[in-house]
Amino acid sequence: MKPRVLALFTLSAMAMGSSALFAAVAPPVPNDVSAPPANALRTRTGLATVVLAKGKGTAYPSSRALVKVHYTGWTTDGEMFDSSSERGRPVTLPLDRVLAGWREGLQLMVVGEKRRLWIPEELAYAGMPGKPAGMLVFDVELLGIEEPPAPPPVPEDVASPPMDAIITKSRLASKVLEAGTGSSHPTKKSQVTVHYTGWTTDGRMFDSSITRGKPATFPLNRVIPGWTEGLQLMVKGETRRFWIPQKLAYKGQEGAPKGMLVFDVTLLDFE
Secondary structure, three states, X not given: OOOOOOOOEOOHHXXXXXXXXXXXXXXXXXXXXXXXXXXXXXXXXXXXXXXXXXXXXXXXXXXXXXXXXXXXXXXXXXXXXXXXXXXXOOXXXXXXXXOHHHHHHHOOOOOOOEEXXXXXXXXXOOOOOXXXXXXXXXXXEEEEEEOOOOOOOOOOOOOOOXXXXXXXXXXXXXXXXXXXXXXXXXXXXXXXXXXXXXXXXXXXXXXXXXXXXXXXXXXXXXXXXXXXXXXXXXXXXXXXXXXXXXXHOOOOOOOOOOOOEEEEEEEXXXX
């Protein structure tokens, strides 16, 4: 068997993991692999789809959902380049980390449905070197949907610290939203476990452990200075809002959020 190109995911290692189990028989090449048939549903973006088997659900995945699927992908000349069906194991992946054509197509589906997708190159790899070129064809079966928690609302005081905020000598501002228990505080050498959400001062959320559904654990001396200083003010169980000036945040670092940053942080544990 010649090597397959693992081509579906932008972060394939996270989505797929390692796999060594292969089925004896590959899925057959579709008769209409070269072009969508006349009865295909076509969207404004150029994606074409045909329902191969109806599903039983009524809910559609959002663009942020985790979806569990079986799939097989071909180029329009009938070459199969990737298949979870051939491996005999479905995959679970986040829809915001896949090809644009997959993200659009899966949102048309319900659990139990099987659909064929003809994805134009601009919604696939757009000529990326080393990736399958041209239109790609996928048979996809949607096995399950897991929606992430809704993002927390933007704080009303996100633009600047309120009058009752505590401001330190470094100009870090904070306000206790919910009191914790105990009297012990982390040190800068502590490892902390937290839930948090971060916004820019115009209300744009750029990161959240809550929407991922999993708290974060990290050493307090390896984060931005505003976090290192601010978390040492907290006790276990406390939720606090921080307004972190740029000099205590990413200091204008390229690719990172700029300006003052606002975080809501719940200290779950530390050691």
